[in-house]
Amino acid sequence: MKALVYTAPHEMTIMQQPDPVAGENEVVVKIDAVGICGSDMHAYQGHDARRLPPLVLGHEICGTVTSDKHKGRRVILNPLISCNRCYYCETGRPNICSDRTMIGMTRPGGYADAVSIPEQCLVFVADDMDPVAAALTEPAATGLHGLVLATRVMARPIAEARTLVIGAGSVGLLTALLLKHQGCEHIHIAETNELRQGPARAAGFSQVFNPIETLVDESSFDLVIDCVGSQKTREMSMFAAAPGSVFLHIGLMDNNGGLDARKMTLAEIIMIGAYTYTQADLGVAAQKLYSGAYGSLDWVETRHLDEGPETFSALLRGEIAAPKVVLTP
Ligand SMILES: [Zn+2]
Ligand SMILES: [Zn+2]
Incomplete structure (x- = not known):
């Protein structure tokens, strides 16, 4: 598959990567839209010790499940993968789980044609939800x-x-x-x-x-x-x-x-x-985006994944006015 890979500080490269494979209790999701986050920009500048090149960044993801289970369902992904066993996970605060990992950090993220992810991270949205709007769910x-x-x-x-x-x-x-x-x-x-x-x-x-x-x-x-x-x-x-x-x-x-x-x-x-969100917060935010509670989202700029390298450098130069750029493969 094609991916936009963070290959070195200030360097993003479009290249072929192995197709994602679903591990145990995981699914593969075809990416429909993925937002560029401030934390991705931080990594791109070489300032994030947790996100080291080479790495596929991107965690604000809307996609469509391609694995047999849930095949064809439109989803957004909870990028935080929590342990489900600790005190925080058991008391409804998986966002502060100390064993959590994250896509686009400890495993490949969404600047690609597809990604694999634990099934527990799927948040189902309406099949007719606009993928670009859905990619705003995380922020x-x-x-x-x-x-x-x-x-x-x-x-x-x-x-x-x-x-x-x-x-x-x-x-x-x-x-x-x-x-x-x-x-x-x-x-x-x-x-x-x-x-x-x-x-x-x-x-x-x-x-x-x-x-x-x-x-x-x-x-x-x-x-x-x-x-x-x-x-x-x-x-x-x-x-x-x-x-x-x-x-x-x-x-x-x-x-x-x-x-x-x-x-x-x-x-x-x-x-x-306040750090990130729970699965329930993601579900509520997606529903609100779907119902138009956030008003016109015409301030979002959509670009093709192939334009990723130039988009990252333009963002760094402060040349993009849009508060959010969403890439589509
Ligand atoms: Zn983000
Ligand atoms: Zn936990």
Whole structure:
């Protein structure tokens, strides 16, 4: 089969790879659409010690099962493969299983004609679901999972909460769109890349601004969602968070700095780290995408897998405005 292989830092190569073979309790899925994730870009730059070349990256996958079992069913894939035995798996939190592995990391991912995957990772969607929309399930579920955790501890209902979303890439944009769908009326979006602001503006949020030019209002948000996760954005989050607010940390850009423990304590700010999603979150996100809850998805750019090498370098140069590029084999 044909695959787009990460062959060296800053190098993606279209090449032939062996066809995937289903192991025990596994199926083979023909890829219909696969999104390019920020973590794939991170690996492409040689910055991810867990994703080493040569490797087929890609974990935001919609496809069609070709193995006998479930043959012909349209699916999205849960890229996290959890152990099913540990305390976290048994209590419904497989996303923090310490034995988990991941496609596009510890085994080949989706930038290819096909992939093999444990059957437990299949999330069935409507057979007529648009594969490009379905490929957004993974980033959509990341935001949805975070909102599920935040809603449990928020003092105000989502509809009334003054919310700040930092970063208008696909996770930030999809999270903001879900908040809007849930009736939230005060959604402010901070995004430094002017190209990226377009889709957020089109969605009609309360404010879309560049935080380098416009200072965020101090202590004025009930929910702050950091979809970037850098020292700078954590600093901004701390500054923006109101007393009694929730700070939802989703982005993983860097590890340290930016938290204000004194303000968090004096103002009783609840910080939540949210990582990925459960199988149920993926199912709900796919259903919401299918039903149109996220509105028009015309901000997604679709390219052919063969254009992968050029697409990765264009993304790195910041030349692509779309918050999400989806490749189709
Ligand atoms: Zn991803
Ligand atoms: Zn486990």
